[in-house]
Amino acid sequence: xxxxxxxxxxxxMVDLIADYLxxxxxxxxxxxxxxxxxxxxxPEEAPEEPETYEDVVxxxxxxxxPGVTHWHSPYFYAYFPTANSFPAMLADMLSxxxxxxxxxWAASPACTELETVxxxxxxxxLKLPEDFIAGTxxxxxxxxxxxxxxxxxxxxxxARSRAVRMILASDPQRPETDITSKLVAYSSDQAHCSxxxxxxxxxxxxxxxxxxxxxxxxxxxxxxxxxxxxxKAAGLIPFYFCATLGTTPSCAFDHITELGPICNxxxxxxxxxxxxxxxxxxxxxxxxxxNGIEVRNQPQIHTHTHTHTLQLPVKLSVNxxxxxxxxxxxxxxxxxxxxxxxxxxxxxxMYGLKGLQDYIRxxxxxxxxxESLVRADQRFEISADVxxxxxxxxxxxxxxxxxxxxxxxxNGRKIHLVPCQLSGQFVxxxxxxxxxxxxxxxxxxxxxxxxxxxxxxxxxxx
Amino acid sequence: xxxxxxxxxxxxMVDLIADYLxxxxxxxxxxxxxxxxxxxxxPEEAPEEPETYEDVVxxxxxxxxPGVTHWHSPYFYAYFPTANSFPAMLADMLSxxxxxxxxxWAASPACTELETVxxxxxxxxLKLPEDFIAGTxxxxxxxxxxxxxxxxxxxxxxARSRAVRMILASDPQRPETDITSKLVAYSSDQAHCSxxxxxxxxxxxxxxxxxxxxxxxxxxxxxxxxxxxxxKAAGLIPFYFCATLGTTPSCAFDHITELGPICNxxxxxxxxxxxxxxxxxxxxxxxxxxNGIEVRNQPQIHTHTHTHTLQLPVKLSVNxxxxxxxxxxxxxxxxxxxxxxxxxxxxxxMYGLKGLQDYIRxxxxxxxxxESLVRADQRFEISADVxxxxxxxxxxxxxxxxxxxxxxxxNGRKIHLVPCQLSGQFVxxxxxxxxxxxxxxxxxxxxxxxxxxxxxxxxxxx
Numbered sequence: 001x002x003x004x005x006x007x008x009x010x011x012x013m014v015d016l017i018a019d020y021l022x023x024x025x026x027x028x029x030x031x032x033x034x035x036x037x038x039x040x041x042x043p044e045e046a047p048e049e050p051e052t053y054e055d056v057v058x059x060x061x062x063x064x065x066p067g068v069t070h071w072h073s074p075y076f077y078a079y080f081p082t083a084n085s086f087p088a089m090l091a092d093m094l095s096x097x098x099x100x101x102x103x104x105w106a107a108s109p110a111c112t113e114l115e116t117v118x119x120x121x122x123x124x125x126l127k128l129p130e131d132f133i134a135g136t137x138x139x140x141x142x143x144x145x146x147x148x149x150x151x152x153x154x155x156x157x158x159a160r161s162r163a164v165r166m167i168l169a170s171d172p173q174r175p176e177t178d179i180t181s182k183l184v185a186y187s188s189d190q191a192h193c194s195x196x197x198x199x200x201x202x203x204x205x206x207x208x209x210x211x212x213x214x215x216x217x218x219x220x221x222x223x224x225x226x227x228x229x230x231x232k233a234a235g236l237i238p239f240y241f242c243a244t245l246g247t248t249p250s251c252a253f254d255h256i257t258e259l260g261p262i263c264n265x266x267x268x269x270x271x272x273x274x275x276x277x278x279x280x281x282x283x284x285x286x287x288x289x290x291n292g293i294e295v296r297n298q299p300q301i302h303t304h305t306h307t308h309t310l311q312l313p314v315k316l317s318v319n320x321x322x323x324x325x326x327x328x329x330x331x332x333x334x335x336x337x338x339x340x341x342x343x344x345x346x347x348x349x350m351y352g353l354k355g356l357q358d359y360i361r362x363x364x365x366x367x368x369x370x371e372s373l374v375r376a377d378q379r380f381e382i383s384a385d386v387x388x389x390x391x392x393x394x395x396x397x398x399x400x401x402x403x404x405x406x407x408x409x410x411n412g413r414k415i416h417l418v419p420c421q422l423s424g425q426f427v428x429x430x431x432x433x434x435x436x437x438x439x440x441x442x443x444x445x446x447x448x449x450x451x452x453x454x455x456x457x458x459x460x461x462x
Numbered sequence: 463x464x465x466x467x468x469x470x471x472x473x474x475m476v477d478l479i480a481d482y483l484x485x486x487x488x489x490x491x492x493x494x495x496x497x498x499x500x501x502x503x504x505p506e507e508a509p510e511e512p513e514t515y516e517d518v519v520x521x522x523x524x525x526x527x528p529g530v531t532h533w534h535s536p537y538f539y540a541y542f543p544t545a546n547s548f549p550a551m552l553a554d555m556l557s558x559x560x561x562x563x564x565x566x567w568a569a570s571p572a573c574t575e576l577e578t579v580x581x582x583x584x585x586x587x588l589k590l591p592e593d594f595i596a597g598t599x600x601x602x603x604x605x606x607x608x609x610x611x612x613x614x615x616x617x618x619x620x621a622r623s624r625a626v627r628m629i630l631a632s633d634p635q636r637p638e639t640d641i642t643s644k645l646v647a648y649s650s651d652q653a654h655c656s657x658x659x660x661x662x663x664x665x666x667x668x669x670x671x672x673x674x675x676x677x678x679x680x681x682x683x684x685x686x687x688x689x690x691x692x693x694k695a696a697g698l699i700p701f702y703f704c705a706t707l708g709t710t711p712s713c714a715f716d717h718i719t720e721l722g723p724i725c726n727x728x729x730x731x732x733x734x735x736x737x738x739x740x741x742x743x744x745x746x747x748x749x750x751x752x753n754g755i756e757v758r759n760q761p762q763i764h765t766h767t768h769t770h771t772l773q774l775p776v777k778l779s780v781n782x783x784x785x786x787x788x789x790x791x792x793x794x795x796x797x798x799x800x801x802x803x804x805x806x807x808x809x810x811x812m813y814g815l816k817g818l819q820d821y822i823r824x825x826x827x828x829x830x831x832x833e834s835l836v837r838a839d840q841r842f843e844i845s846a847d848v849x850x851x852x853x854x855x856x857x858x859x860x861x862x863x864x865x866x867x868x869x870x871x872x873n874g875r876k877i878h879l880v881p882c883q884l885s886g887q888f889v890x891x892x893x894x895x896x897x898x899x900x901x902x903x904x905x906x907x908x909x910x911x912x913x914x915x916x917x918x919x920x921x922x923x924x
Contacts, residue, residue, distance in 0.1 A: 001812060003480045006548040010476030013552050017472070017559040018465045031571055038575035039598065046583040050814040056549075056807075060556065064804075067572030071562045079569070082798075084561040086468040087518075090475050094522065096554045097479040099546040100533045107541070109493055110529030113500035121508040136501065146608060147796035157663060180665055181639030194797050201619055201795070203642055203665045333663070333795050334609035335656050336544075342526075345518075350463060352512040 001053070009053055016060070017089070021072065025441075028413035029073040033066055069416065074437040075445065078418040080248070080276045081363075081389070081433040091346035095339040102337045115341035116141055121348055125282045125356075129294045143332060144340050148275035149194035150333050156185065156198045156240055159269035163239035166267065180204065184231050185240035188219045188254060190247040192273065205236070213423045216385055217252035219243065225262055240269045245289055246277025249420035249429070250384035250392045253277070256292025264295060280364070280388050283357045289387075363389040363432040366442050370430055373446045379453060383422050389432040392422065395453055399426035401460065408452040415445045463515070471515055478522070479551070483534065487903075490875035491535040495528055531878065536899040537907065540880040542710070542738045543825075543851070543895040553808035557801040564799045577803035578603055583810055587744040587818075591756045605794060606802050610737035611656035612795050618647065618660045618702055621731035625701035628729065642666065646693050647702035650681045650716060652709040654735065667698070675885045678847055679714035681705065687724055702731045707751055708739025711882035711891070712846035712854045715739070718754025726757060742826070742850050745819045751849075825851040825894040828904050832892055835908045841915060845884050851894040854884065857915055861888035863922065870914040877907045 001009065041063045071082055102111030116134050119142030123133050134141025145151040160183060167179050180203065187195045189208040199206030209224055211217045228238045241263050243254040256272065263270040272293070280286040351359065367389045374380045374393045383392040394402045403426055406419055420427050430445075463471065503525045533544055564573030578596050581604030585595050596603025607613040622645060629641050642665065649657045651670040661668030671686055673679045690700045703725050705716040718734065725732040734755070742748040813821065829851045836842045836855045845854040856864045865888055868881055882889050892907075 001548040003484045003548070006551070007476055007480045009548070009552055010479070010555070011473045013555050014469060014472030014476060017555060018469045020559055022465045033571055035567060035571070036575070036598070038572060039579055042579060044582070045586050046810040047814045048816055050817050051811045053549075053812065056811050064560075064572045064576065067570070067575060068560055069562055069568065069570040071560075071570070079563075082561060082563050084558070086463040086465070086471070087515075089468070089555070089558050090471055092558045093472070093475050093479060093551070093555055096546070096551050097482055098526075098530055098533075099544060100531055101541075101544050105497060106531065108529070108531040108533070109495050109497070110500060110526045113498070113529060114526065117501055117504060120506070124507050136498070147798045149797045150795060153795065160665075175643070177639065177643030181637070181643065197797075201664070203622075333612060333615065335611045335659075336609045348508040349513045349518050350515065352509045354510055355512050 005053070012057075016057070021436075024070055024073045025075060025436075027065070027070055027073065029070050029075045030410055030413045030416040031067050031069060032413060038063060038067055072434050072436070073416075074434045074441040075415045076433050077430045077445065078416045078433070080431055083435065085347060085351075085435060087346040087350035088343045091342040095342045098339055100339055102339060103335045108339070111337070111339045111341070114339075114345060115144060118341040118344040118348070119143065122344065125353055126278070126290065127281075127287055132293075144337075144344075145332060146334070148192070148273065149197065151275075152192075152195050152242060152271065152273055153198040153201055154332060155242075155269070155271040156202050156204070159185070159240040159271070160202055160204060162269060163237060167237065179237065182235060182237045183239050184236045185242070186224065186227065186238070186268075187242040188217075188244055188247065190217050190249055190252055191242055191244050192248045192275070195242050195273065204240075207231075211252070217247060217250055217422070219254045219259060221255075221258040221262055224259060228262070228266055228268070238266055238268050240271065242271045242273055245272060245274040246280075246388065248276070250422055250427075251277060251387055251390040252384065253289055253387070256290070257295070258292075260292045260295035276390075277388055279356075280360050282353065283360055286360075286388070359435075360388075363437070366432045366437060366439065367391050367430075369439060370432075370442050370446065373443070377450065379457070383425065383427045391430040392420065392427045393430065394425065394427050395457070397457075401456060402426045402428065405449075405453055405456050408456060409449060412448065412452070414448055467515070474519075478519070483898075486532055486535045486898075487537060489527070489532055489535065491532050491537045492872055492875045492878040493529050493531060494875060500525060500529055534896050534898070535878075536896045536903040537877045538895050539892045539907065540878045540895070542893055545897065547809055547813075547897060549808040549812035550805045553804040557804045560801055562801055564801060565797045570801070573799070573801045573803070576801075576807060577606060580803040580806040580810070581605065584806065587810075587815055588740070588752065589743075589749055594755075606799075606806075607794060608796070610654070610735065611659065613737075614654075614657050614704060614733065614735055615660040615663055616794060617704075617731070617733040618664050618666070621647075621702040621733070622664055622666060624731060625699060629699065641699065644697060644699045645701050646698045647704070648686065648689065648700070648730075649704040650679075650706055650709065650714075652679050652711055652714055653704055653706050654710045654737070657704050657735065666702075669693075673714070679709060679712055679884070681716045681721060683717075683720040683724055686721060690724070690728055690730070700728055700730050702733065704733045704735055707734060707736040708742075708850065710738070711889075712884055713739060713849055713852040714846065715751055715849070718752070719757070720754075722754045722757035738852075739850055741818075742822050744815065745822055748822075748850070821897075822850075825899070828894045828899060828901065829853050829892075831901060832894075832904050832908065835905070839912065841919070845887065845889045853892040854882065854889045855892065856887065856889050857919070859919075863918060864888045864890065867911075867915055867918050870918060871911060874910065874914070876910055 042059070070076060072084055098108075100108035100111055102108050105112045120133050120135065123140070123142060132140040132142070145154065160180070163183055164176055164179050167174060168176070184205045184207060185199055186207050186209055189210050191208070196206055207227065209219050209227060211219055224241065231238055241259065243256060243259055245253050245256075260270060274281070274290070277289065281290045348356070367386055370391050371382060371386045374382055374391065379395055380393055381396050383394055395405060406417060406428055409415060409417055417428055417430055420429050504521070532538060534546055560570075562570035562573055564570050567574045582595050582597065585602070585604060594602040594604070607616065622642070625645055626638055626641050629636060630638070646667045646669060647661055648669050648671055651672050653670070658668055669689065671681050671689060673681055686703065693700055703721065705718060705721055707715050722732055736743070736752070739751065743752045810818070829848055832853050833844060833848045836844055836853065841857055842855055843858050845856055857867060868879060868890055871877060871879055879890055879892055882891050
């Protein structure tokens with residue numbers, strides 16, 4: 001394919017994409033295929049000779065679309081949003097064409113530099129303290145991580161390295177492996193599984209801090225303090241705590257103002273995982289959820305210039321972005337990186353801060369609308385505070401009846417939800433996800449849910 | 463921006479991209495900017511109100527392009543290729559529009575399934591042994607890793623886990639941290655820095671195996687065997703060896719046929735890093751470089767189903783792909799993943815196996831042409847065997863004179879090269895990278911190099 005054909009095919013692809021997104025709600029949001037469905041639809045080997053583009057494009061509908069879960073359908077309420085937008089797609093096209101690998105400044109200066117400034121823009125939108133910003137003289141600054149799981153891991157590795165150095169400074173003869181074997185990290189029992197996984201990768205002990213429904217699933221300072229003291233008494237070295245702002249099961253919030261000072265006093269690295277909720281902090285009304293970020297013990301950062309110094313991962317709803325103040329070059333697991341900041345640049349400018357705030361507020365309003373519908377129905381209950389775009393709810397009744405309801409919902413393929421466990425209860429998660437979700441989709445979803453709930457309840461033995 | 467505007471802007475972007483790539487050789491391949499150049503060109507904060515798309519697009523030439531190292535210019539001979547093609551860009555547009563996160567089968571079945579089949583296609587193109595293929599009943603299979611550095615790390619983590627389990631099986635009371643502290647991994651002193659880095663991340667000892675110019679920088683079985691014996695005698699536990707097929711400095715090849723049996727006998731996990739050279743193994747004439755892959759000790763794989771079972775990473779020149787037989791779900795560092803296999807699907811079909819072979823052969827031929835030009839000039843010498851698309855060469859003379867030459871070359875910004883160190887010598891690396899590089903570009907590059915060499919040599923004190 002030469003440039004001339006690319007001009008033609010690229011424009012056809014733009015139309016194909018626009019058609020797909022304009023008509024996405026006509027498609028079943030969740031696919032009706034069995035594992036292994038795709039293999040029989042295509043050859044067992046790559047072709048020897050080139051095929052025509054027409055043949056390839058025809059197969060998108062025949063092979064791919066039947067197996068796609070449509071994350072950008074307004075009827076998609078599962079997991080959390082993976083935001084997408086037209087400006088982001090345009091920027092990504094450009095990023096693909098430039099196709100540089102930004103592993104160093106010289107490898108493509110614009111790639112490193114735009115990212116640094118875009119992370120500053122984001123930091124300012126989030127009203128982060130000044131020392132999180134790179135600026136022209138700053139020691140702060142951030143990088144985009146590919147995923148939230150990588151941000152957690154990189155922070156953990158940085159904390160591990162810092163802890164080893166701190167101990168070696170006062171006890172230079174102690175073997176590093178002896179130190180590592182005594183390290184202990186903490187996270188909430190509500191934390192994402194990638195936190196536990198980070199501990200496994202880094203080869204350190206990771207303890208889960210129990211939380212209670214009565215505390216709104218937030219880690220209690222008293223519990224953290226007690227666990228730290230017990231572990232220290234047992235000869236362990238507490239070194240890392242992963243707080244969560246917006247947990248995956250129920251969007252619960254740890255209180256940084258309470259937990260930060262404990263970590264500072266104990267010289268524990270506090271990492272804040274705000275992979276879902278972080279983007280909302282660009283709205284003044286949600287920014288208080290991030291209060292406590294200023295308790296960061298600044299001198300600790302600046303004396304550990306040979307470690308990673310990640311602090312705050314934030315996934316913005318317009319794309320996966322993770323904010324982290326950084327001092328040196330080893331800020332990520334992979335060495336190579338795409339020119340991802342172009343997406344931020346396009347999106348920030350085409351939406352403007354106000355547009356992004358409106359985007360987030362609309363999702364929160366839609367969640368509140370869904371919450372009202374649930375609350376108005378005596379058969380249902382709300383299982384956790386609705387703070388942002390996630391509503392946790394269930395039928396008053398057994399786990400079994402709720403499992404059956406969810407199965408019916410997903411089998412219908414009109415809307416898609418996933419469950420969570422809260423205090424032993426099987427709970428349905430309704431997350432407002434798509435850019436195009438409107439009030440009518442919410443009401444339609446609720447109509448479907450109540451209709452299926454009625455069916456399920458009628459089938460119950462009296 | 464709505465779908466209607468995206469149709470218009472998307473088509474403009476397609477033309478912008480085609481224009482960029484058609485005229486890329488008119489641009490200086492390496493940018494003339496100082497660190498920090500970009501910050502002053504754009505505002506310090508994101509705009510409050512949306513900007514127009516025209517304003518954003520205008521800034522591509524004003525802000526971005528002056529700072530871009532043009533990896534797809536036919537005058538780019540630095541690092542290694544990061545391949546790109548029009549079919550790959552079209553597929554990536556589609557991947558962006560579908561915008562699913564494939565962390566599980568249900569999260570988008572087509573994403574997982576196409577990847578499995580595409581990795582089989584690749585495995586068959588590479589003539590891998592049957593047990594590397596997933597097929598319908600197979601225990602093999604591969605996944606795409608984001609980067610080669612991640613593949614190395616994931617393999618190392620899998621090997622660590624396997625080693626710990628093997629030892630615990632015979633000595634269940636031994637503390638895991640004691641085992642980990644005794645583990646030792648090996649790689650060539652020619653291995654990429656990401657291998658050493660993987661050791662740091664995984665918290666295990668990593669030893670470099672010295673290589674010699676007289677052995678063409680290949681790890682010698684005798685050296686590996688001796689180091690293993692010495693380490694075992696010292697109470698350490700050898701568990702991982704990273705072989706390289708196509709090293710970064712000089713595209714040297716370790717001999718798997720010799721090293722594999724040593725690793726098998728010692729129950730050491732052998733990981734093969736073929737990030738650059740791997741794609742060439744789809745050509746029958748280069749496939750012998752991969753001989754020895756069949757020595758894999760099959761039972762070891764199948765009895766360690768709870769570990770990662772990565773074996774062979776291959777970066778294909780049409781895109782970053784890494785091949786790895788996989789048994790379970792935790793095959794990568796990040797949890798989320800894009801629909802990357804669409805790119806393989808489009809590229810394999812639009813090129814066909816023959817087209818891809820031609821692509822690789824052309825690059826090798828161009829490198830051979832450059833090698834002939836160097837060899838015909840008495841002032842220069844070739845520093846390592848030219849096997850694929852990389853030519854290592856230098857002026858006969860001091861390191862200083864070669865450093866000066868390289869500086870002149872890169873300051874000219876007409877062509878771009880990076881150096882390497884081979885046996886203490888400063889060597890220039892000439893890597894054929896771009897899809898559009900032709901014989902005339904090679905000759906033009908050589909003309910420039912000899913012209914600058916003449917200048918540099920004339921300035922030398924007599």
